[in-house]
Amino acid sequence: MATDGAKGAAMGEHEAVLIAKARDRSALIGIVGLGYVGLPLAVEFAEAGYTVLGFDVTRRVVDGINAGHSHVQDVPDARLAKLAKAGKMSATTDLARLKEPDLVAICVPTPLSKTHDRERRADDPGGAGDRAAEHDVPGHDP
Numbered sequence: 465m466a467t468d469g470a471k472g473a474a475m476g477e478h479e480a481v482l483i484a485k486a487r488d489r490s491a492l493i494g495i496v497g498l499g500y501v502g503l504p505l506a507v508e509f510a511e512a513g514y515t516v517l518g519f520d521v522t523r524r525v526v527d528g529i530n531a532g533h534s535h536v537q538d539v540p541d542a543r544l545a546k547l548a549k550a551g552k553m554s555a556t557t558d559l560a561r562l563k564e565p566d567l568v569a570i571c572v573p574t575p576l577s578k579t580h581d582r583e584r585r586a587d588d589p590g591g592a593g594d595r596a597a598e599h600d601v602p603g604h605d606p
């Protein structure tokens with residue numbers, strides 16, 4: 465059976481730091497795509513004590529979240545406003561800030577057409593995965 469020391473040696477430095485930051489809630493969580501999946505996930509992380517930085521390409525969504533207004537039925541304004549006011553939850557359209565979070569969850573629409581071909585959005589032709597690669601997001605494996 466492996467001891468904690470042996471497990472620590474097998475674990476990469478990045479993973480060990482991330483686990484420590486997860487334990488003490490100092491990890492900055494990035495969520496890309498703040499829709500029906502991403503916004504509730506972001507709120508769960510923030511209510512669990514993490515600081516969350518959300519990313520979205522839609523300015524209206526980002527401005528609403530920063531003002532404490534939810535566009536998702538599952539997330540009441542009061543819940544979001546409390547987190548935004550406390551500085552636990554904020555959002556940005558600036559994808560260059562993708563280098564800031566310790567980990568990133570991508571919750572954007574699946575870029576596949578009905579025939580399963582890859583679709584590219586006119587407003588984001590590279591897609592969120594390519595953006596993550598461009599900004600050298602820690603742990604991203606293109």
Ligand SMILES: NC(=O)c1ccc[n+]([C@@H]2O[C@H](COP(=O)([O-])OP(=O)(O)OC[C@H]3O[C@@H](n4cnc5c(N)ncnc54)[C@H](O)[C@@H]3O)[C@@H](O)[C@H]2O)c1
Binds near residue numbers: 499502519525
């Ligand atoms: N909604 C569901 O019940 C559900 C269930 C299972 C799986 N999913 C999957 O979860 C993913 C997200 O679905 P959803 O319902 O939350 O979508 P949504 O349309 O509600 O939200 C997606 C958000 O991502 C933003 N966005 C799009 N491209 C972006 C980019 N490149 N960078 C940053 N933001 C971007 C949009 O502006 C939008 O606010 C999809 O892949 C979907 O298939 C959804």
